[in-house]
Amino acid sequence: MPTPSPAGAQRWRDPRRYLWLLSPFFAFAAAWHLVNFWRSGAEFWLWLLPSVMYGVIPTVDALLGPDTRNPPDGSTTALEADNYYRAIVVAFIPFQYAATIIGCALAATAPLSATGWIGLVLTVGGINGVAINTAHELGHKRPRWERWLSRVTLAPVAYGHFYTEHNRGHHLRVATPDDPASARMGESFWAFLPRTMIGSVRSAWHIERGSLAGRGLPAWHWRNEVLQAWAMTLVLFGALAWAFGPKVLLFLAVQAFYGASLLEVVNYIEHYGLLRAQRPDGRREPCNVTHSWNSSHVLSNLFLYQLQRHSDHHAHPGRRYQALRHFAQSPQLPSGYAAMLLLAYVPPLWFRVMDPKVLAHYGGDVSLANLHPPRRSALLARYARGGG
Template sequence: MKALRYLMVFSVPLTVYISFTSSGWITFLTLIYVFGIVPLADFFLKVDAVNFNKEQEEIEKNNKLYSSILYLTLPTQIFFLVWFLFVIQDTSNTIDLIGRISAMGIMCGVVGINVGHELGHRKNRLEQLLGEILLLTSLETHFLPYHNAGHHFNVATPEDAATAKKNELLYVFWIRSQIMSYIEAWKIENKRLKTSDRTWFHHQNRMIIYTIAHIILLSSIYFFFGLVVMLYFLAAATIGILLLETVNYIEHYGLLRKKNKFGRYERVKHTHSWNSNHVIGKLVLFNLSRHSDHHYNGSKHYQILKSLPESPQMPTGYPGMMLLSLIPPIWFKLMNKKLQEI
């Protein structure tokens, strides 16, 4: 029964459904829900820092229902994306247009990219493929090579594009992280192929495959729905990407690993990621907010991630912290003070 709690992620598609079938201010329901209702609920509800014991962890680790919930997000995401293309084609009212694009964009971030991230860490190739398809719906497939082989290796160091520096503006970070992670993804794939005596221009270069997939997706939307709808899709995908980068920003803001006497960075510890045990955000994002344990063991399934006392804690859940990051003076005042306390 514990696994069924994570069905809460489908509350997001429910709000998108209402957005697509309504008009006026209600088309912004997804935005209101994710960045209004969820942060408010997290603020008032008691945090949940409880971990499974060893016996429970083994049981829940092997419970296939947790993975089934992840798999179910794929047809849901694809269905809503296709529906979006049809509904946005017939949307003429500016308010409805913005509301529905924002709804699809948030779903791209919460469902497409976040679940794609979880499945992308799995060792099973089929699960990785499902993750790649989910990331494709937000045009963010390069995330996987960089995140797994770059971010997890360089996290909390100046070499990591996805680690926000102290006093770095979110809006600068958006551009730096996205561009540099894309470049690094190509470098990682080129290096991987070079070690097996293959050239970068090889069918096993994932970045080439991803690029072709992006071109096919955008070309198909253009062919069947036209230029305007393709631009609306690009706007929704951009919202999803900005949500990802905002999460990246808050997850490691200002945290740095120390170097030893040999000039090497210390091993990644539970102190190198910001965490949150706020209930609603934790369930909707599949325990993403227990981020320290995720970095300590990237292949660990979301349901058994632990909350540890040495992990630095955010004052509220991820959605609330994302809102605060949009206002740099408030963010710096709050988080720089917490950095001093670590």
């Protein structure tokens, strides 16, 4: 449970206050590494950020473990009102755009080997994938300018429909079979990826079409937020192709796909196998802190604005990242997202680690989980026999 409010909680000071700067620094480092490659031609600069993402962060998370401390209850109002935390989120965006523009210049002009080109894609696509998390934080907030910046942040990764589908689709249908962003027990990441990518586009379009129809407007109207978001990407990619030549369009497309896949592997992790129970009237129970996998591992949370405290986020979507809480009753991941995504890439290892955790969460009754339809019968038979 969240920490009770002690005396003097209003004066509580966040011990990680300056460590949150790691997230915009990560974007700055991407742009800096690209400039260093431009100057030196040494391709190891293109592999530093991927090495941090896939090597350093998982290792440090494992060494430090989780930090389950919560802000005292009486401190959260002042904590959320502190504009310092908002400025940290916004600071990510100019460095993200700088990395994208420099990456395009390198893709168009630099003599890259095959491994260098892959490193460039991983660096730029990695930053734009992490930027989706920046867009996620901004997109849930009330001020219109923050929500507008959310869509600006999504333009380089060509995933602007996420703004609509996530806020008005995923949060309503999370942990149900109807949600394209909720992975099912027994479903590999590689099966989930096309299902969620296609399903999220369909969902966003259906949501906007219905919203516009309610106002007496056609789907292909300039007020369609999905079309607005895609138009931002077309303008950005068109400007970059004009500046650096049409060959950058292939680079932009590949880095965008990789960046979007980072979002979707995180989606895969966040709700794998979890299911909101169906009530007698056929409706699903309200979403609560048991319907998202939680992680309070330190370094991943500092880079991702505490996205890993996902249980509290779904229970309170408007809560700002610095005030999100750890709940002991939420299902807990064995590590942070940086390590879990590596596990998700290898389905046999993922199933070996996570399926028993889903089963334990439901007290051994696998029928209570969100099961992948092609494997439903096999899972029910396997765990009914007590199989591991």
